[in-house]
Amino acid sequence: MEKRIVIPGDLLSDDIKVSGSGTYVADGSVRAAVYGLMNVGERYISVIPLAGKYIPQTSDRVIGVVTEITYSNWIVDINSPYDGLLHISQYPRRIEIEQMDRYLKVGDCILTMVKDVDASMKVELTLRDKDRELRRLSDGRIVAISPTKMPRVIGRSGSMIRLLKSEIGCNMFVGQNGRIWINGSEDRIDLAIQAVRYIEANAHTPGLTDRMQAFLKAKKKTRFGKTHEDEDGEEW
Amino acid sequence: MNEKPEHFIVDGKRLDGRRVDELRSIKIEIGTLDRADGSCYLEWGNNKILAAVYGPRELHPRHRQKMTRSVVQFRYNMASFSVDERIRPGPSRRSIEISKVSREAFEPVVFTKFFPKTSIDVFVEVLQAGAGTRTAGINAASLALADAGIPMRGLVSACAVGKVDGELVLDLMKEEDNYGEADMPVVMTAGGQITLLQMDGHLTTEEFYRALELAKTGCDKVYELQRQALIKKYSEEYTAEIEDEYIEDAAPEGDADE
Numbered sequence: 001m002e003k004r005i006v007i008p009g010d011l012l013s014d015d016i017k018v019s020g021s022g023t024y025v026a027d028g029s030v031r032a033a034v035y036g037l038m039n040v041g042e043r044y045i046s047v048i049p050l051a052g053k054y055i056p057q058t059s060d061r062v063i064g065v066v067t068e069i070t071y072s073n074w075i076v077d078i079n080s081p082y083d084g085l086l087h088i089s090q091y092p093r094r095i096e097i098e099q100m101d102r103y104l105k106v107g108d109c110i111l112t113m114v115k116d117v118d119a120s121m122k123v124e125l126t127l128r129d130k131d132r133e134l135r136r137l138s139d140g141r142i143v144a145i146s147p148t149k150m151p152r153v154i155g156r157s158g159s160m161i162r163l164l165k166s167e168i169g170c171n172m173f174v175g176q177n178g179r180i181w182i183n184g185s186e187d188r189i190d191l192a193i194q195a196v197r198y199i200e201a202n203a204h205t206p207g208l209t210d211r212m213q214a215f216l217k218a219k220k221k222t223r224f225g226k227t228h229e230d231e232d233g234e235e236w
Numbered sequence: 237m238n239e240k241p242e243h244f245i246v247d248g249k250r251l252d253g254r255r256v257d258e259l260r261s262i263k264i265e266i267g268t269l270d271r272a273d274g275s276c277y278l279e280w281g282n283n284k285i286l287a288a289v290y291g292p293r294e295l296h297p298r299h300r301q302k303m304t305r306s307v308v309q310f311r312y313n314m315a316s317f318s319v320d321e322r323i324r325p326g327p328s329r330r331s332i333e334i335s336k337v338s339r340e341a342f343e344p345v346v347f348t349k350f351f352p353k354t355s356i357d358v359f360v361e362v363l364q365a366g367a368g369t370r371t372a373g374i375n376a377a378s379l380a381l382a383d384a385g386i387p388m389r390g391l392v393s394a395c396a397v398g399k400v401d402g403e404l405v406l407d408l409m410k411e412e413d414n415y416g417e418a419d420m421p422v423v424m425t426a427g428g429q430i431t432l433l434q435m436d437g438h439l440t441t442e443e444f445y446r447a448l449e450l451a452k453t454g455c456d457k458v459y460e461l462q463r464q465a466l467i468k469k470y471s472e473e474y475t476a477e478i479e480d481e482y483i484e485d486a487a488p489e490g491d492a493d494e
Contacts, residue, residue: 009390033387052385081354
């Protein structure tokens with residue numbers, strides 16, 4: 001369905017039961033609270049904002065940068081108005097307080113998860129998880145886009161990110177906070193960044209995955225000087 | 237400074253040729269500033285205004301943080317070159333007052349409760365002033381807030397009404413503002429709820445109610461322009477990107493390093 005651009009205050013529905021995110025209820029009708037695209041779901045009408053800051057929520061996976069080490073906590077910039085706190089006990093293994101900077105230094109990037117957010121917006125992070133996916137990022141590159149555009153980089157049930165990974169042949173991780181970690185050879189990272197920038201510029205338009213396919217095809221012809229079939233056999 | 241004209245209205249037309257219920261021309265550009273979270277450049281008659289919004293962001297000093305909501309901060313400032321005679325830069329009694337009333341015009345419409353401990357900072361810079369800078373600044377700030385993705389109950393629109401030659405006129409120009417009998421800036425939502433109303437000069441009760449009605453028609457017109465500007469921003473970018481795409485595809489890149 002064509003998504004309509006709405007502005008704050010626009011009337012979306014007269015049925016207050018359908019009020020979803022980015023909307024509010026006033027005088028028995030649902031209205032848009034943010035400037036964005038109206039999204040009519042099965043049960044709810046929501047508005048997907050076109051801009052905005054990342055507000056942490058429990059179990060979000062985010063990419064952070066250590067900015068400060070305090071007694072028993074690492075303070076982590078998570079591209080949000082609120083700082084993240086990574087407690088020493090949330091490091092995957094037991095470490096002594098004196099040795100905190102041996103494991104994570106100021107400036108280190110980490111792939112981390114929001115463990116809890118309380119009412120005063122104290123954000124607790126963790127590096128402990130079952131799959132051992134959370135870790136310090138020691139290679140690759142990180143690009144940042146607007147957190148509101150991040151869902152388009154992932155695509156419907158991960159279709160876009162799967163396309164990017166397989167077509168470009170690089171490893172990617174998209175944090176909920178709008179930071180994207182990309183790893184692979186330098187030229188593949190360059191191409192992946194171009195693709196991400198393309199999504200960012202066109203995040204409000206429909207049919208992105210199809211156009212991305214065409215975009216990558218054209219880019220790869222000029223960039224790698226070989227066709228897409230040649231690449232499948234290559235090991236990375 | 238120009239002299240007081242003998243008549244403000246001749247044959248139903250004002251000094252600049254407008255009818256009594258006509259606005260000056262408005263030009264709106266959204267997203268002008270790259271570093272701001274939301275921005276707007278607005279021209280309204282001779283006014284040239286830049287508005288920028290930053291936030292929600294961490295509020296310093298910490299003791300001013302509110303634990304349950306965000307704090308709206310508004311700064312109205314006139315550039316020293318914005319008027320005929322250079323004005324001293326920095327806050328003045330007038331600009332502090334305008335900042336305060338403008339902030340209060342936004343507080344009822346912004347959903348501050350979603351962002352505890354933060355501030356939403358609005359900056360309005362008047363680059364060129366020509367009567368009605370506070371209303372122009374509020375209109376620009378309203379759009380910059382929307383552009384920044386700040387949740388709001390709705391946009392606010394602002395327009396002034398005044399009285400010259402004993403007649404009510406919409407959207408005062410400089411001479412009417414300086415020598416008129418009354419000047420009344422009004423800020424309201426699309427639903428007609430008033431968030432700011434000031435008056436200087438004299439109106440009778442009956443005139444006041446008529447003026448309010450006139451202001452409402454002005455605000456409605458402004459709102460329609462604001463709405464068009466917001467919708468245009470994304471439809472334009474979309475077509476621009478598609479053109480780029482073709483150009484990029486057509487031009488082979490000279491990457492010989494492989």
